[in-house]
Amino acid sequence: MEINAKWKFSPDYFEQFWADWILYRSKYRKHVMQFSLGSLFLGISILTISLLIATKYSFLGLLLLTSGIGSLIWHYFDKNRWFQIMIRESDLDSEILISFTEKGLKTQGKTSNGESTWEGIKDFIIAKNGFFLVLQRGLSIYVPQYALSGDMNLIKEFYLAASESNKIS
DSSP, X not given: OOEEEEEEOOHHHHHHHHHHHHHHTOSSGGGHHHHHHHHHHHHHHHHHHHHHHTOSTHHHHHHHHHHHHXXXXXXXXXXXXXXXXHHHHSOTTOEEEEEEOSSEEEEEOSSOEEEXXXXXXXXXXXXXXXXXXXXXXXXXXXXEGGGBSSOHHHHHHHHHHHHHHHHHO
16 A cells, blocks of 8 residues: 655745644753743742842842743744745745655655665654654654645554564564
8 A cells, every 4th residue: 555645845834844843853942932931930920029028039030031031032033044944945846745655655856756664764753733754863754744645644554564573573
């Protein structure tokens, strides 16, 4: 059986990629917003308390407030910078086709074609809007769910079956 995924790079694709990467692939970036908001809340709380009862902790409040604002700015600046680089460096008119079978996957694109067995895939991560194929070196290929001609769980079964047969042999 063969399942095909066919899509074009677009701003919507990159937005989905970023959102899923933050939640499912990043180790620390998914917690930046909680850290920022927590720092802002603590900073404002400590500043308010220190101003009301004249304590010496106003510097800590300012430090936490600055840290929260800085991490919020950094998060949105980094996302915008990444997005602009991806738009600039990607050929938005090119179509990507990946065919998944029990043996592996074949890719076809405007600039390159390739073939890989499932042994070259280190991990398969299902995300909210698609899935990640994590390669041996930690790089990942993001395949959006809307591009699939079949069920992504069946693709995961291909991967798991190949992984199990490699463990046995």
